[in-house]
Amino acid sequence: MAAPVGGILAGWTNENTACALIGLIALLILLRLLRRLPLPLWVWAGLLGCLVGLGLMLLAPGELARLDGAGGVGGPVGLLRRALGLSWRLLRAFWPGLLVWLGLLWAFLRWPGRDLARLALPLGWLLAGLAAAYAMAFSPELPDRVWSGPLVFFLISALSLWHTLDWKPSPRPALRLAMGLLFAGALTFSLSRTLPKLKTTAAAFEARERLAEAQLAQGETRLVLPAVHGSGSRFDPAEAEGDLSEDPGHWCNVALARYLGAAEVRVEEN
Numbered sequence: 001m002a003a004p005v006g007g008i009l010a011g012w013t014n015e016n017t018a019c020a021l022i023g024l025i026a027l028l029i030l031l032r033l034l035r036r037l038p039l040p041l042w043v044w045a046g047l048l049g050c051l052v053g054l055g056l057m058l059l060a061p062g063e064l065a066r067l068d069g070a071g072g073v074g075g076p077v078g079l080l081r082r083a084l085g086l087s088w089r090l091l092r093a094f095w096p097g098l099l100v101w102l103g104l105l106w107a108f109l110r111w112p113g114r115d116l117a118r119l120a121l122p123l124g125w126l127l128a129g130l131a132a133a134y135a136m137a138f139s140p141e142l143p144d145r146v147w148s149g150p151l152v153f154f155l156i157s158a159l160s161l162w163h164t165l166d167w168k169p170s171p172r173p174a175l176r177l178a179m180g181l182l183f184a185g186a187l188t189f190s191l192s193r194t195l196p197k198l199k200t201t202a203a204a205f206e207a208r209e210r211l212a213e214a215q216l217a218q219g220e221t222r223l224v225l226p227a228v229h230g231s232g233s234r235f236d237p238a239e240a241e242g243d244l245s246e247d248p249g250h251w252c253n254v255a256l257a258r259y260l261g262a263a264e265v266r267v268e269e270n
Contacts, residue, residue: 003042007049011057015139017149018054020132025050027124082137090133093147097154101126104161111165122161129153144234197231201238204228212260221263225256242267 011018025047032039091098108114133150208225215223230238244253248264257265 003046004049004052007046007051008053008056011050011053011055013053013057014149015054015057016132016135016146018050018057019135020128020149020153022047022050022054023131024124024128027127031120079137082139083134086133086137090150094151094154097158101154101158101161104158104165108161108164118164119161122157122164125153125157125160129157147234194233194235197233197236201228201230201236204238209260212262216260216262222266223257223260223262223264224266224268226268 010021025043029039029043029047108119129150129152132153133147136146204226205228208228212223212225215225225244227242227244228238229242230236230240232240244250244256244265244267246267247253248257248266253265253267257263
């Protein structure tokens with residue numbers, strides 16, 4: 001019972017990572033069938049659950065309204081154009097990791113007595129990451145946050161490939177300390193650049209809520225509020241172009257109106 005219920009929840013969580021998960025389970029089933037290995041019932045139940053969860057999410061009225069409001073999926077030409085754009089963004093963002101991955105693959109292929117079957121797991125996770133990325137070709141919008149899924153799959157693939165080499169390095173304590181300080185410094189630098197931007201966005205959200213409360217206290221149900229414009233940082237919850245639409249029927253405006261308990265939210269004219 002846990003497999004189908006967990007599959008539904010996993011498939012109902014996120015579009016692109018759900019597609020990757022379904023592809024990964026399908027690949028596992030294919031490999032076991034080719035090797036004539038038995039397949040437990042929970043594997044099929046989990047796959048069916050993921051498909052049901054993904055269908056529930058993609059066919060939900062809110063999801064369809066969001067896609068239509070953003071321009072729709074588009075035809076084959078639009079899909080191809082977005083897929084090519086995704087390829088360029090993948091190379092631009094992941095090229096250092098890709099070089100590391102290819103280096104690990106080269107080391108594995110040169111390893112004496114290598115067993116090519118051990119590449120199944122790294123390649124499976126790599127394909128899952130690609131599926132998670134290219135699934136976004138069906139979406140007219142591509143916020144930066146969607147890259148977290150492909151990145152996680154890619155890191156798992158690289159670590160799996162590392163483990164196929166059976167290397168057991170024993171770094172010196174000084175090297176461990178240096179690497180720890182390097183990562184701590186990088187994290188501190190990132191936080192010092194990002195936190196002030198997030199603080200500004202948070203202040204804008206709080207100011208808008210105070211304005212909404214003031215209008216509601218005056219008996220207004222059709223609110224006129226400013227859109228919150230984010231900093232452009234990938235960690236910012238608000239998009240740089242603003243989180244509201246000029247159309248009060250847009251799903252973002254409708255969601256904010258429901259949250260505030262208002263009948264309608266319109267964007268304040270500048």
